[in-house]
Amino acid sequence: MVLNPVLGKLVSKRVVLASASPRRQEILTNVGLRFEVVPSWFKETLEKSSFTAPYEYAVETAKQKALEVANRMHIKHMRTPDIVIGADTIVSVDKQILEKPVDKQDAYRMLSRLNGKEHSVFTGVAIIHCHSKDNQLEMEVTDFYEETKVKFSELSEELLWEYIHSGEPMDKAGGYGIQALGGMLVEYVHGDFLNVVGFPLNHFCKKLAELYYLPSKHNIQHKKYDSIPSVDTFENLSDGESSNFTERKVASKLDHSGMHSSGAAYTSENTSAVRTGFTVPLENQNAVSQSAPKLPSKILELMDGFRASKALFVASKLKIFDHLKDKGPTKAVDIANYVGASVCGTERLLDACASLGLLEKTPQGYSNTDSANTYLTSDGKYSLHGYIIHSNDHLWPLFTNLEFAVKEGSRQNHRAFGKKADDLFKDYYHRQEVKQRFMAAMHSIARLTARDVATAFDLSQFKSACDLGGCTGALAYELVQVYPNLKVTVFDLPEVIANTSYFQPSGQHTAPVTFVSGDFFKDNLPEADLYILSRVLHDWPDEKIHVLLSKISAVCKPGSALLVAETVLDEQKTHPSVAVLQSLSMTEGKQRSSSEYKQLLEKYGFTDVQIKITGNLLDAVLCFKKNLSL
């Protein structure tokens, strides 16, 4: 339950907390907000002397933390969140800014400065609303700060050192945690206590109310938002894109005076627009247009989505991106000749790709965008070409029959391909060409996700791993790069193992990876300290999973572990949509939430189940075989 209706407005949104702070996670979880945690990689190294007031530093740092995550998720992980929240807490005393101490001596220096005095704790917060339009990331930044005054008692040296040796100060601004032992140092607090802990919840809710409350025409200029509206008021709230958030966006002026580190312009106003690579439509610069009905852009985008997907598929199939790689601008007629297609048809396809941000068009011709070079050419390290072709040749026909799939509740292989696959993978492996296509598709996703899966947990304690259904070995090769002492066995069907040589990485020492053929439902599993199931569990029905997990549990020695890589659903099972939409293929398996994975794995004797949402297409779940002596 979400008590506060403002937070309720976020229920259907993909919210990301760009913070590693466990306190922030707890404060927001406690009020029922559902979000994904993607810690920011932004280094807190802004030049403090360039800010006139300490809170400006906290706000800017919060903003940069959130922008970094929004950009990374959009570009690197191709998962654009709806909202990214960033925060930064600092302590200010005698015009100095104190952050987290670097060591015990530093903690002592900080606590001594605070001793017996009043200081201010500032938390800067940035709320970034993101939209992906024509593959460009559009962001709207709202930021604010909260100040709380805290006074320390006069404390003895001995007490300060005792406190420092407790270890508590090290990951906390100013070197103390008011919510725990540090509470004993504090004489009084004036202001929001949670602001000191790391997140000004009350101010955050007010800010959301400001963003989502739809004011009438009369009060649009004058309404002051200094309280969280009552539930009644919230009956005026509208949903999603028709909310006041869009209204405010229309009213905001675009001020190109500010540039953030990635070069996108944003205003320094409280609510501001960050726009990357696009111009503001004229009507949006004019506040008069507020009364005009807004385009339901999300719905229109969905309505057209199939055309966009198919344009991408056909351009990939015709190898247009391969042809344009490392080439200057090329005329449509030359591309048409190369691909053996009509000039007029090719030109329309090229224009469509340019409009989707996949190609660049100049008077000299068409060329690849950077992301086309990286992801759409067939031989790139992070090429998605294999998965795109699989989507066109396999998923598209299945989804064309979605209506039957929903009505009958079953996979539509017979309608799509004229035959019923009695076993999920039999059809794939029947023909060489289909087998290669499927392996290339799996390879694409594995390459793109391998680093995040391999580093989601510290696996350096394991000497040997066995990747069950490890296909081309993409994850295995990544694991041995990250953990040089690890040896990985890739275990997969003989038909798969026979075709893996094509996918071996070049220029990498391949010895720590070996391939063993077998059927993980029937054959003995190779011995290992760590078993891996990447993108396996969601494909199979409960009976098959029972066979597989029972076998793994039986061979796993106490203390050994199982790493599962899947897209983990939120508890409501509506996000991330990539997994929810995948379910529509109607395989007999299913996607699961964190609690479902935990329950499933515990049922087979695994404990200490830890789940890491990576922000990439695959998340990671690590669990350990129960120690019998416990």
Ligand SMILES: Cc1cn([C@@H]2O[C@H](COP(=O)(O)OP(=O)(O)OP(=O)(O)O)[C@@H](O)[C@H]2O)c(=O)[nH]c1=O
């Ligand atoms: C004064 C005080 C601070 N904190 C913690 O101090 C960190 C500040 O550092 P930050 O840079 O704002 O955040 P972070 O922890 O580095 O996380 P991130 O957002 O990823 O930068 C946050 O954790 C806060 O809770 C407490 O837990 N209790 C207190 O009384």
